[in-house]
Amino acid sequence: MKKKYKLADWLDDKIDSKDLHGEKGLETLMKIKHYSAQLEKPEFSKAEVFEEIKSNRPTVKKIKFNWSIAASIFIILGVTSLAFLFSVKDFTSQLNTQETVLLPDQSKVILAEDTRFQFNNWFWSFDRTTQLSGQAYFEVKTGDTFIVKTELGEVKVLGTRFDVYSRDSTFKVICYEGSVKVSFKNSKEVLKKGQFVTFQNGKKIEQSNVYEDQPEWVTKTSQFKNVSLAEVIQQLEKDYQIEVDISQVSTNKSFTGTLPTDSLSLALEILSETYQIDFTVINENRIIFVNDEQR
Numbered sequence: 001m002k003k004k005y006k007l008a009d010w011l012d013d014k015i016d017s018k019d020l021h022g023e024k025g026l027e028t029l030m031k032i033k034h035y036s037a038q039l040e041k042p043e044f045s046k047a048e049v050f051e052e053i054k055s056n057r058p059t060v061k062k063i064k065f066n067w068s069i070a071a072s073i074f075i076i077l078g079v080t081s082l083a084f085l086f087s088v089k090d091f092t093s094q095l096n097t098q099e100t101v102l103l104p105d106q107s108k109v110i111l112a113e114d115t116r117f118q119f120n121n122w123f124w125s126f127d128r129t130t131q132l133s134g135q136a137y138f139e140v141k142t143g144d145t146f147i148v149k150t151e152l153g154e155v156k157v158l159g160t161r162f163d164v165y166s167r168d169s170t171f172k173v174i175c176y177e178g179s180v181k182v183s184f185k186n187s188k189e190v191l192k193k194g195q196f197v198t199f200q201n202g203k204k205i206e207q208s209n210v211y212e213d214q215p216e217w218v219t220k221t222s223q224f225k226n227v228s229l230a231e232v233i234q235q236l237e238k239d240y241q242i243e244v245d246i247s248q249v250s251t252n253k254s255f256t257g258t259l260p261t262d263s264l265s266l267a268l269e270i271l272s273e274t275y276q277i278d279f280t281v282i283n284e285n286r287i288i289f290v291n292d293e294q295r
Contacts, residue, residue: 087122093134095241098220103128107146108139110218135165137218153184153199162191163215172198176214220262226254229275236271240264245288249277 093099093111101109101117104124111117115134120127129147140146142159150166153173160178165171173182173189174196182189184199191197198205216223222235229251233244239261253275259267268279268287279289 087120088118089121090116090118092116098217105141105143107141110137112136112217132164132166134167135163135217137161137163137215153182156181156183161214163196169201170198171200172196174210174215176210176212217261221258221260223258225256227256229253229255229271232259232271235259236267240267241285243286245286249275249289249291 089101091099091101091111093113093115095113097113099111099115101111103109103119104121105128107128109117109130112135115132115136117134117136118131119129128144129149132148132150136148138146138148138157139161140157140159144158146157146159148155148164150164150171152166152169152171155162155164155173157178157180160180161176162178162180163172163174163176165173171184173180173191175191175193177193179190179192182191182197184204185202187199187204189197194209194211196207196210198207212223222239224232224235229246229249232255233246236242236259237244239259242264255271255274257270257274259270261267271289272278277289277291279287281287
């Protein structure tokens with residue numbers, strides 16, 4: 001132990017080398033002491049070390065929410081929604097009137113009285129889908145599939161002329177040109193020119209073909225073939241929203257002919273001349289027919 005302390009004192013220059021005379025390895029120790037004295041102790045700076053640690057520390061990237069981009073997206077979505085909403089065209093024909101609607105592709109739709117019709121003008125080039133409540137006659141230009149949706153059924157076409165009636169529990173489609181595909185619940189029908197189908201109260205009604213070029217109501221006429229006067233008067237009351245009393249008129253004669261649906265006075269004149277009867281107007285909504293013999 002004393003020897004170790006003695007060497008330590010010598011290394012610290014507390015004792016002279018003479019005092020170690022005779023020690024083993026003294027020469028080697030003296031060389032170590034000589035060269036170690038020439039080494040410089042590195043300087044240590046806490047501040048520099050701290051800055052180096054900070055610079056080498058992995059950084060966590062913060063994702064900043066860009067409110068300007070978000071606002072732009074919301075504006076685009078809002079404008080798109082409003083454009084879609086306001087681009088829906090909505091047409092409603094009044095009682096005793098017809099309305100013609102020209103679609104963006106030049107297809108034409110004639111609305112019967114008290115009918116509502118809708119389509120989206122903005123998306124028309126991509127989707128020719130329409131909504132119908134009532135009755136309308138269609139002249140569709142050739143193109144992508146044209147769809148008429150109603151509460152009771154659906155009609156699909158490419159380019160054709162047809163009539164759709166959808167009121168209460170009656171769904172009727174008449175094809176005047178080309179072909180149409182009619183969907184009613186689980187039933188599907190393909191109609192060609194002159195064919196039509198009627199569903200009433202959920203049941204299909206078999207009917208013969210038609211030979212007219214377009215619906216009677218489009219030409220503003222009602223056509224009759226060998227029907228009773230009572231049936232003619234019922235149609236007249238419907239066309240003009242009036243009430244007619246024929247209790248004093250003989251109704252055993254049949255009628256074949258055409259009556260206008262836009263001129264009551266002319267329709268009454270035709271019936272008067274055909275049946276040799278006269279009529280009396282009580283008010284704008286009520287008319288009474290009187291036999292010629294009683295005039």
